[in-house]
Amino acid sequence: MADSGSAAGFTRRDLLKIIALSGGGLALGWVWPARAETNETPAPRRFEPNAWISLHADGRIQLRLARAEMGQGVMTSLTMLLAEELEAGLDQIQIEPAPIDPVYTNHLLGEQATGGGTSTRDGWETLREAGALARTLMIAAAARTWGVPESECRARRARVHHADGTSHLGYGELAAMAASLPVPTSVVLKDRSDWTLIGTSQRRLDTPLKVRGAARFGLDVRLPGMLHATIARCPVIGAEIRGWNAQAARAVPGVIDVFAVRHGIAVVAETSWAALAGHARLEIDCRPRVNTAVATERLRSRLHIGLNGRAPVALREGDVSRALAEAALEIESVYEVPFQAHACMEPMNCTADVRPDGCDIHVPTQSPAATQELAQRLTGLPPERIRVHTTFLGGGHGRRRELDFVHDAVELSHRLGQPVQVIWTRADDLQHDYYRPMTLHRLRGGLDAAGEPVAWFHRVVGPSVLARRDPGRIRDGIDPLMIDGAASLPYRFAHRRLEYRRADTPVPIGLWRGDGHSHNAFATECFLDELARAGGHDPLALRRNLLAESPAHLALLDRLAEHWAAPVPDGQGRGLALVEATGSRLALMAEVAVEEGRVRARRFVAVLDCGQVVNPDAVRAQIESGIVFGLTATLKGVITFSDGRVEQTGFGDYPLLRFDEMPEIESILIDSDAPPGGVSTIATPAVAPAVANALLALLGRPFRTLPIRL
Structure with missing residues (x-):
């Protein structure tokens, strides 16, 4: 796959570097100038999220997953690419969402996004090279520790073994030494005949979480002081809401307020049930109906x-x-x-927490970078103050590359000064789709x-x-x-x-x-x-x-x-x-x-x-x-x-x-x-x-x- 240029004019291969971090560990990944030049000091024994992979002194291995898991299995397949070259087991790798940064751009889509069957294609070289580089350094660190040639060392399940059959060291034990070694200019990927993971059927890593009910989808998000809201939209294409009657909606126990927002009339409540009940009782007037001819x-x-x-x-x-x-x-x-229609299993939803000093967005989205850009426009906050937490997606199919449901939540939270979760009804989902x-x-x-x-x-x-x-x-x-x-x-x-x-x-x-x-x-x-x-x-x-x-x-x-x-x-x-x-x-x-x-x-x-x-x-x-x-x-x-x-x-x-x-x-x-x-x-x-x-x-x-x- 050909390399693509980054936003800063670097190629992907130019950006492959090693960053030694405090806490006796090693972080590997694509380093971008904006982050590489900061003076931020990571917390002790904790690593900045500026890499695909982090190896900790306690043996933990972390992968920054830059693609959304929406049922297609990328959480497993992308981890397999890294684990194959890293010589680690799938059970040894912890996964967390990647932050928003050009380093995680999907080069087939031109943005940090998931869709179009591109995730594995885009990660095929990137994640294998990241894993191979880490493995190479672990082997080099072990060889230097033992005073033996690297050719006598082999990696297996996050440990380096010497040919004598008795000496072995874990990646966590080698991280500090590896961080001091010179960065190799190139790495050798494993031959297909040596693959142990790629090409084999593996159990999905997200399945146990979903079976146990531990997987967090957008609708599962709960924040302290969070309000719930629905947006009543005009059902007629192109028409404008000229008025509404909120008397019955306000009478619903738990409804806090009803007011106009950009996309319609918001019903804000203490619970989702109250918001939905208020939504059902809200009367809106959508005149003039400029598109009544749409049939x-x-x-x-x-x-x-x-x-x-x-x-x-x-x-x-x-x-x-x-x-x-x-x-x-x-x-x-x-x-x-x-x-x-897309008819995703999980209707559109988003939770936003906008504060004077920052913004957190918890959302099942295919487009986290675009989500951050939208929040920046709506709040005026700098991008480094806006964090997007991508949850599991209950279906996407292209619908969750749109941002209308994100706009709703950010606008409401910004206005109310509290966390707000916006939920759509199934009727909303079918009648206001792209x-x-x-x-x-x-x-x-x-x-x-x-x-x-x-x-x-x-x-x-x-x-x-x-x-x-x-x-x-x-x-x-x-x-x-x-x-x-x-x-x-x-x-x-x-x-x-x-x-x-x-x-x-x-x-x-x-x-x-x-x-x-x-x-x-x-x-x-x-x-x-x-x-x-x-x-x-x-x-x-x-x-x-x-x-x-x-x-x-x-x-x-x-x-x-x-x-x-x-x-x-x-x-x-x-x-x-x-x-x-x-x-x-x-x-x-x-x-x-x-x-x-x-x-x-x-x-x-x-x-x-x-x-x-x-x-x-x-x-x-x-x-x-x-x-x-x-x-x-x-x-x-x-x-x-x-x-x-x-x-x-x-x-x-x-x-x-x-x-x-x-x-x-x-x-x-x-x-x-x-x-x-x-x-x-x-x-x-x-x-x-x-x-x-x-x-x-x-x-x-x-x-x-x-x-x-x-």
């Missing part, structure tokens, strides 16, 4: 306009217009993907006389996600996030054109699991099966033909072939989809049935090439998680609008996949020496096309709109 059908009609006329071209190969005109058969289809955008897709394909595709045209129509988040990345009218997956389509056509027609709507949109792949894969993979059917080809065989120059993709299909060729169970259909994203590739086969008028997914077989697998069990769990998330979006979930507001208010009208609907899932992992790719987002985009293609095989008609309705 699903109107939004759909607006996007349909973009299917015709001119549009910016994102990719052009050959002459698609001529190839289509000369094709023996032309096929055209339009696909529709609706707005989707949704996966609604998109339309127009595809045209040309087949030659043998039924082989020779031309491919794809127009994506939808709002821009980056227009709000990062408008500087939009070039020539094209939002690269909206064409993710469509632009990097692995299939080879003689003639191909991709267009993007921006069609913004008043609906707030944001990042969603799989981002552009989540809508583009549905359109491209379903249309490919339509072309296969029209040309008389087996869907897997057609993909093999179009991937003839891509051995990595062919390897996936080869592993899937025996499952594909097996007899299809009676009353079921079989379909497949191929997705390439975040440095990984996935082939997914679905078997579905229609029972009592409903689509039931019975079985999935997933073949994944994600480079080097760090923790196979965690990777399989992410495949299963992505399939569950994708099935909900494929068969159930949809956000609709009427009279300017979201119609869904809870899991009664935004249902999730139930336990009795869970399909059988088999995951096959391709062995690879390549660096790790992302896993958390790749399965979700493949589910909808695999299911739709299975229904095409079963029922003989295409399904071009999500969620699928018979």
Whole structure:
């Protein structure tokens, strides 16, 4: 992985240093000038949080975890990377959240944040090098202590052993000596054949905490003198609250005050129950309703306009217009993907404690650095006075990279001068989300006389996600996030054109699991099966033909072939989809049935090439998680609008996949020496096309709109 520049102009390798600290220990990590030049003296036998790893004289080993644990397993996989090279056991390493600092920037995202399947990819070199450097120094310290060559010393479970079989010293005993040694200019990473952790299934480090109820999520935070609050927002998009009646809300026992804040009307109470009860009794007036015209059908009609006329071209190969005109058969289809909510298990929440001399924020966030920046703007405090304590996340999927719920808590605490925990109801969560955008897709394909595709045209129509988040990345009218997956389509056509027609709507949109792949894969993979059917080809065989120059993709299909060729169970259909994203590739086969008028997914077989697998069990769990998330979006979930507001208010009208609907899932992992790719987002985009293609095989008609309705 290439090094990336830091905020101070240093490369990551330039920043790898050793800092000797008081207390007879050694701290290792990326040192940044702002901290390296301070005169702060660490507390005795305690280390400044300016490193990935700290080794204490009492034998304790601490890892600063710079990525949020939201169910994807990074607490375990990142610790495995460090422990592998450090030659320590997972049980010997203590984990604590990293502080906010450019040193902990996720170089694939450009900020200190978690998302997009980047955590293991970004930490692959960094944490292994940090561990290897510590191990190297421990061995050197032991060799000097014993007066023997380093080649006679080996490290194992945080101890250095001499070849004589009797001498050994723990890392804690060696820390003081190691701190006095010169820093090596380079370190040697272990050969793959010597790995004992990487590539093996390890029990997740966060599971015992969660089973015992000891894991602290955002809603578990309790601070002395803490108040509880909810924010009543106007349910109509774009409307303003012109007035409210708080008489009934104030009458609720425990309610302290009701007043206006930036995002709505705050109900502040002594307990969460009182705040929620006051919220339910609060009456708000949202006139004028400037967006009463916001309705699903109107939004759909607006996007349909973009299917015709001119549009910016994102990719052009050959002459698609001529190839289509000369094709023996032309096929055209339009696909529709609706707005989707994130529906995280844990609703949005944040606890802030703003004081004249500082601010502490306890929050389940994917973006701690952005959280600190927001608090700095709201309070005027310098960044070093603002501490962000990242808790466990009860789901993220991109929603917790937003900051609206953080704003609520910081604003209230700053105003009241007390710690405040802001909680959202499930209705708040569904009706005030940053949704996966609604998109339309127009595809045209040309087949030659043998039924082989020779031309491919794809127009994506939808709002821009980056227009709000990062408008500087939009070039020539094209939002690269909206064409993710469509632009990097692995299939080879003689003639191909991709267009993007921006069609913004008043609906707030944001990042969603799989981002552009989540809508583009549905359109491209379903249309490919339509072309296969029209040309008389087996869907897997057609993909093999179009991937003839891509051995990595062919390897996936080869592993899937025996499952594909097996007899299809009676009353079921079989379909497949191929997705390439975040440095990984996935082939997914679905078997579905229609029972009592409903689509039931019975079985999935997933073949994944994600480079080097760090923790196979965690990777399989992410495949299963992505399939569950994708099935909900494929068969159930949809956000609709009427009279300017979201119609869904809870899991009664935004249902999730139930336990009795869970399909059988088999995951096959391709062995690879390549660096790790992302896993958390790749399965979700493949589910909808695999299911739709299975229904095409079963029922003989295409399904071009999500969620699928018979």
